[in-house]
Amino acid sequence: MTAIELFHYDPRLPVVPGRLGSRLPWRRPLSNFGDLLGPVVVRGLLARHGVHLPAQAPPARADGPPRQRLLSIGSVLHYARDGDVVWGSGRNAKMEDALHRFTRLDVRAVRGPLTRDFLLARGVPCPPVYGDPGLLVPLVLPELVALSRQRPHPLTIVPNYNDLGWMPPSDALLDPRSPWMDCLRRIAQSALVVATSLHAVVVAEALGVPARLVRSRAEHPFKYQDYYLGTGRSDVRIADSLAQALRWGGEPPPSPAIGPLLDSFPHELWTAAAAAPPGGSVHLGAEGAA
Template sequence: MFLSDKIKKRLAFTKPAEPVSRDLNFDHVKLYYWKPLDGSLNFGDHLSKVIVSKILADRNHLLDEETKRQRTMLAIGSVLHFAGDNDVIWGTGVNGKVDVSEHTFTNLDVRAVRGPLTREFLMNRGIAVPEVYGDPALLLPHLFPGRFQKNAQKPYVVVPNLHDLKIVKTLRLENVISPVWGWNKCVEEILKAEFVIASSLHGLIIAEAYGIPACYIRFTETENLFKYNDYLMGTGRGEVEFATTVAEALKMGGMPAPTFDPTKLLNAFPIDLWEK
C-alpha cells in the first residue's frame, strides 16, 4: 500500500540524496544512490558506490573520469522514482512506499533490475527491460574474493532497517548490527553469525550472498513488502514470509536458498558508458 503525501513529508528519509561526483565540471557518469539527510551512510545504499567503483577499477576505470556523454546511473536501492529520462538502470528496484505518479520518466536505459516485480512495473509503462535480475550486493563475494570470510562466532545477529534502529534499541536486543556502521564492518559482523535476522534488505542479501541462512523480521509496518518480494522472486523464490520477534525468527529458520547467476548480472554492467 502506498503512503500518502502527508506521511511521506514526515519521513525525511524518503527525500533524495545528492548524486555522487556532482562537483565535476566535465561530462561524466553520475552514480545516484540514497543517503540519509543527516549526513550518515546507510550501508546497503552505500554498497552501490562500493560495488560500481570496484567493477570499474577492475576494468581500469573510475567514477570521476571524463566520458563522452553525461549520464546518470542508478544501481543498488529502491530508488527508481528518482530516475529521469535516459538514466541507466542496473539492479535498481521500485520503492513500494512511493506513489506511481512520482515516477516521472518516460524512457530509461535498463540493463538489469532487482526482480520481476520491478520489471513488470516498467514494462507496464512501455519501457523495455531485459530479464536480468539481482541486487548487485549479491556480487560482493565475487568482486572481493578472499576479502570477507565466514567466521561463525555468534548463534545469530540482528540487522535492523534504518527506520527500525530506534525501536531495536528500545528492545535491547543482543548482537545488533547498525546499518550506519561502515559497509565493511557490517559485512564482517554479518559473517560472524550462524544465522541472520534482519529487517534490513541488505542484511538479508549479504547473508545469503555468503551462504548464511537468513530470516526477515518485521519490527514495524514502515517498509513496504514490495522490495523484499521483488528480491526473493528475482532469486528464484516466492513471496517473503516474516517473523515479528527474534524468538519467532529463530524458530522459523532461514529462507529457501537463492538462485543467482553472478555472470549474467556482471555482463549486464553498463561499462559502455565509460568505454565508448
C-alpha cells in the first residue's frame, strides 16, 4: 500500500529578497499559520480515531509511486490531482481555470458553495457539505477554549501575509507567520479580532471571539464570500479600513452545523492503512509552491 499524504501549502521562499535572492540557494518556509492548520486539525481528528501521526515524516522518494493525497485547509484546489481526496478545501480565484487539471476527485466537503459550484461546472461531483476545517480547532485543541474565557488583549489585528506591507505598525498587530500556536493563543485571548487573514476570522469565530473582516488589498474576495456562505451568511459587512472595522466591532457569530463536516472527515484513509498488513505506510507530507 502506498503512503497517504496530507497536502498543505507552505512554499519555501528566498531568504534574500529581490532578484538576487531568487538566484541564491537559501530558502525558508513561509509558515503562514492558517495554511499550517490543516495538519493540526487532521492529526487531532485522527487521534480521536486511534491513529497517531508523527509530527514530522520522512521526505518522499522521488522514484516512489504517487501517493494518495488529502487536501484540507486552504485555497489549494488548483494543486489537486486526479484521485485526490478533498475535505474542506476551497478554490483560489486568483488561479486561472486552466491550472485546475483534475477530472476525477473524491470530494467529501468543500469550504463553501462557491467552490462547490466551480467543481460541479467542471463535472466533478461534490456534496453540499460545507465548512472550513479551521472551525474544528476548538475540538482538537480544547485548551484554546479555556484560554478564550479570559481576553486580556482588547484588540488583535491579523493581516493576510500578502497585506503585511500596508498594515500600520501597532502593538496589536499579529504577524501570521509567527509560530502557529502563538497565533492561536493570541486570537483566543482577544476581545476583538480585525483581520484580512481568513483563518484569523475562522479561528476567532470558532472560539466565540468577535471578529471583523477588513477588505484585503491583495486577496480575491472569493474565498471570504465562500467561507461566509458556507456558514449560512450572505449579508456579512466587510470593512473598508481598520478604522471602520473598529467602529463596527465584531460580526454576529455564525452557528455553523459542524456535524456534517466532522462526519465527512475521511478517517478511513488512515484507519484502513493502519489496519493493513506489514508494508503499508502512512505519510504526513508538506507541499507548496516552489
